[in-house]
Amino acid sequence: MSADYALDDPPGDAISALQFSTSSQRLAVASWDRTISIYTREDEEESSHFRLLERVQCRAPILDLVWGADDNTLFFVGLDHDVRKVDLGAEDLTQTVLSYHEQPSNKVSYSHELGLVLSTGWDSILHVHNTANNEGRSLLRVRLPGKPFALALTAERAVIAMAERKVSVYDLRALKMLTEQTADTGMSSDADIGEVEIHDITPWQTRESNLKFMTRAVATMPDGTGFATSSIEGRVAVEWFDAEKAANTYAFKCHRQTSMQIAEDGTEQEVDVVYPVNALAFNSPHGTFATGGGDGVIAFWDAQTKRRVKQYPKLGASVAALDFSGDGKCLAIGVSPGFEDGNEDVESDAGLVKILIKELAENEAKGKAAK
Template sequence: MALFGSTPAASTTSTTGDITKDVEIPQNMSPKDSVSDIMFSPTADFLAVASWDGNVFIYEINPNSGVSPKWAIKIGHPVLSVAWSTDGTRIACGDTESRFTIVDLRNEASSGEITPKPPFPHKGHDAAVKAVRWFNMNGTEYLATGSWDKTVKFWDLSKQDPLVGTLDCGERVYTMDAHKSNNKHLMVIGTAERHIHMVDLNNPSKIYKTITSPLKWQTRVLSCFADASGFAVGSIEGRCAIQYVDDKDTSLNFSFKCHRQQDSTQRDIAKVYSVNAISFHPQHGTFSTAGSDGTFHFWDKDAKHRLKGYPEVGGSITATDFSRNGDIFAYAISYDWSKGYSANTPQYPIKIKLHPVQGDECKPRPGSKKR
């Protein structure tokens, strides 16, 4: 039986999406604590999942035969971030013990448990490694690691002394993303105190531009546009902002409210939820937001229009990603720490679900102009 069965194409008129055909990865394959990050491979149908339980899980997703566990990487401490190399051969992850770990999957068995081999895990920072991203420049693959020690470091792992650069970010790194499109190679770094640094990875030794977030509350997530001309930023206050890099495009910047619920008893009061994840569709340039309210939405930034909104999934959504072709949208349901330690009860759901992207769900609004 096909993974998603005979799912009909999404309606072209309804703005309410359908999650009844979404596929859940079996519980016996899932993490045992909150999911911090997920990412699809850029070259294969593999999904990597980082968890506070100290592991990185990698699943193989076959639309015809279903989901199967591929590898489980034993880190031993809560994992905060995970990323695939640009050629899909290596996995990087950062943990709470100031370390990052690299696993070259070409050197591993076809499936099973993996215990990283020296020199990994590598203590590359003085505080937790919150974000990791790979990028390729002139045929060389580099790893960027962002930490609560207020730095982003660049690593060339082919060298005996792999550290090749350090950026002083001034504050703790909360989120980071990088994307290449044609001659543009953008990295954005979001820190405490709402600072956002932009780095041209053609010249990664310095910060290209720094701004204060257009959102008034703490930055939760950043994600680069598919064409690397800008980025989206989400805050803890249920807002998202669209921000272009070049000064000539500042008139296109805007922000909007999302992940809010009207109070059923008081019309002038709304419940506000954190925007935990933003992902851009690799082909259409549209994007998703997901939050602590347990919903996700698809948006067209150029038309300033919501394409689809989806019902609550039963818990906070902590991480999302589109597959390499954009035909699967993965989302993780788990506790996001928004209500403190006491709210993380054993009964809180921990699930990873796969949503088939069908019909016009993620296609730009007819007549909208790409900018």
């Protein structure tokens, strides 16, 4: 069985994103309290326990973050519109602005294979930085067909889920070639964003989501052959890029609970309570994936056999973010108060904000054979 423990010194407000570094020796956590918390393993060889190493102070609430090429480089975006890089190896935690969106920037990803930083903003623009050119400040701006909600990469593709059920898949190598053509275009001041051309680029693939309502998260399969998306209506869709596998695409219901409620006529009736699926994460060794919902539940699924592998007991608050360590042995869980109960006007309880590490037993995340 897996073992869970909570990290000491969690953020003071809701968690927006978290991610293990490539080496899995560090964990970065973004929060609405305008900080990024960096945790490090207490013992690199034996322990999976983490302790707080430092906190990066930011100008505005952080909406997303991603590790760069090493354990000292982080890219992050937030409500201040900026796409920033922080050097954790510098004594003053030096921050560099790579670019900025005309509206808040909500998602950021990094391609280790190509050295690209991609970010999206509520301005419906995709920013692509080639870190090999001008420290990543050379900028390619791409117009998106809709407001972006989620972003994930494979070694070759970028998947962007947007409003109106739109999904665009871009070829990363093609984007890199365009950044090299615009290598002399840099961001030197806040005044020149309007001078950077916005390109209209035809995506490698254009899709209509199999989910009927707003997409909340997207995650790509470890082998790069497809992706999963989740929505606010308690559904997950699994899709493949290859046209020959299109027939295998499917969607399923999850993170729903049945409760008894009193109807207007005084009788009891069963009501299906639907929760948003806030987080998705694939386990690289096994190819299964985890979902985290507004119901505080985490479940593991086998994308190939369409079966649920495991479901864990309900946590004390909504699951906001998930990430597996590179070896698949640990799952980091960001827990924060949500508004799934309809109490938007009630001040959230900071004591419910937690970062949990789930140490998985051998084969706990392994898929199940089809019946």
